[in-house]
Amino acid sequence: MGVSGCGKSTIGQLLSNEMNIPFFDGDDYHPESNIAKMSKGEALNDHDRFGWLKILNKLANTQLKNSSCIIACSALKNSYRDILNEGIQNSTKWVFLKGSFEQITDRINKRKNHFMSSELLQSQFNTIEEPTEAITIDVNLSTKQIIKKVIDQLKNNSEFGLFGLGVMGKSLARNLASKEFKISMFNRHVKDSEENVAIHFKDEFEELSNTLPFDTIEAFVNSIKKPRKILMMVNAGNITDSVIKNLLPFLSKGDILIDGGNSNYNKTKERFDYLKSKNIHFIGAGVSGGEEGALKGPSIMLGGNKEAYKKVEPFLEAISAKDKNSLPCCAYIGPEGSGHFVKMVHNGIEYVEMQLLAEVFVILKSSGNNPDEIASILELWKSTTNSYLLEITIDILRKKDGNDWLINKIMDKAGNKGTGNWTTIATAQLGVPSTMIASALFARYTSFYKEERITASKNFESNTVSKLTITNEDILKTYQFARIINHHQGFKLIEEASKSYKWNLNLSELSRIWTNGCIIKSDLMIEFVTIFKSTSNLLTDPEIIKKIKELKPTAKKVVSECILNDLPISSLNESINFLNSFATANSSANLIQAQRDYFGAHTYQRIDDKSNKNYHTNWKN
Ligand code: 6PG
DSSP states (O other): OOSTTSOHHHHHHHHHHHHTOOEEEGGGGOOHHHHHHHHTTOOOOHHHHHHHHHHHHHHHHHHHHHSOOEEEOOOOSHHHHHHHHTTOTTTOOOEEEEOOHHHHHHHHHHSTTOOOOHHHHHHHHHHOOOOSSSEEEETTSOHHHHHHHHHHHHHHOBSEEEEOOSHHHHHHHHHHHHTTOOEEEEOOOBTTTBSSHHHHHHHHOGGGTTOEEESSHHHHHHTBOSSOEEEEOOOTTHHHHHHHHHHGGGOOTTOEEEEOSOOOHHHHHHHHHHHHHTTOEEEEEEEESHHHHHHHOOEEEEESOHHHHHHHHHHHHHHSOBOTTSOBSEEEEESTTHHHHHHHHHHHHHHHHHHHHHHHHHHHHHTTOOHHHHHHHHHHHHHHHOBHHHHHHHHHHHOEETTEEGGGGSOSOOOOOSHHHHHHHHHHHHTOOOHHHHHHHHHHHHHHOHHHHHHHHHHTOOOOOOOOOOOHHHHHHHHHHHHHHHHHHHHHHHHHHHHHHTOOOOHHHHHHHTSSSSTTOBHHHHHHHHHHHHOSOGGGOHHHHHHHHHHHHHHHHHHHHHHHTTOOOHHHHHHHHHHHHHTOSSOTHHHHHHHHHHHHOOOBOOTTOTTOOOBOOOTTO
């Protein structure tokens, strides 16, 4: 591509000979109407050009089915190139032959029998929107040099960069490469511990044979086609900032950095703004699915600028999991840190789902079941209440270690990397009662006090004699009840954040991309895709109301019996308490308001005065 006279037909033909692929001169494909217009000396307008560009796009699509081809076309505007690119975005390589007005005029004048008015040429220079994604070549180089440069760059340039080859980075690299994307891979060089990681990794797997491995940042960045798309898979926190700092000197305007770590959404917004000031796009990507998901298809939640998202969409959609209709579990969520926000809440929901299963385990264990027996009970739940976390829990419970079950040998202190903590902070900051997330987080924190728990277990030894009279079916119903409340609270938090930050999030689409690939995928999630099409509040959906009404009596019985038996079931308990508080039309908050007014003159409003007027009472008189 390039203005008239830049040499695109000559270079195209020579490249075609060199690379042994067919060449087509775009000018030969004008429809009759354009030819008629041009022969009358009339300039073509955008409308005339669009038809012609569509013909060239069809030609390119057809050729691509055989192998490949070279097409010469001025392609001056972005919109023209968009048409030429339709359906073949991942395969198109643009070569822009660039020269100044004077240089091109000079070249045209040197050609025999060729005339072009400088006015017409000037109008092309006025029209051209220079591509950011092209191999840009200076027309002043010799044809030989041009051909060599283009071929070198076509060979060496990759389409996508992956920075950081930890567990997730490696799996995503293999996933991208197996989808036939040409990628560059980078891992830092640490003497004696991390040397030539990318090169060795490439040798390990057949699908990586076309990848370009690096351990210097500059070479890695230079190997990627512009605008560069680089997925950073590094530890969230300060490391992300230092990676950005190290990459920046080598990036160009319009390049796109994607942070695929579990970063805090507030930091993502800061990084987005900072990089915007440097003309670099920043996308905060929530990636869920662990190592296996990353390799076989994760769920991907992207936040940032939509235009930048469109450029990375083909790559991320291709590697993501697919829903039951084969649609990618990858979506543009909204601006700034919204992708990382929803991933954070995903993890909050995940914490509760895990805690609920842990509490079910506690109850079934206290009823005298061993891990294998518990696994068999849970196995039966799959037909009505399946989820990824239920499935892995069954596997875990069956795992043996010698004569015992491995689960019995694992230290009962639950770790965390911070996302549950952030979700709890966010829900408090936004004033949303996602109480189950807090209860699941605090259950992990409580577990951490192992030594103090041992002492407390002696000091407060239970002398309860009563036995549980609940059935496995009762426990299942309680678990189903608590899961609905958990999901209600998680999605409610997202909905409120969306309103506060004006993100305009789509809960149905979000639940859709959580139906596969991610840790909280479940049968229940599939139901939400439809429900969220008509409401953003699960507790108003008739089917959900019906289910809750059916399940609650049993849940109350199970939770009360557990409490009578001194069993720690804080999240199951919270699910009932939350619903009791929430489904109370006239609550005890009137007393709180009176107390506040009593000691602090904070005032209160009256239910018999609709004007929202604030009252204060002198309570002592
Ligand atoms: C996922 C997981 C993943 C990871 C979290 C767990 O969606 O793939 O949520 O992101 O397992 O880091 O966090 P904790 O270490 O805090 O449990």
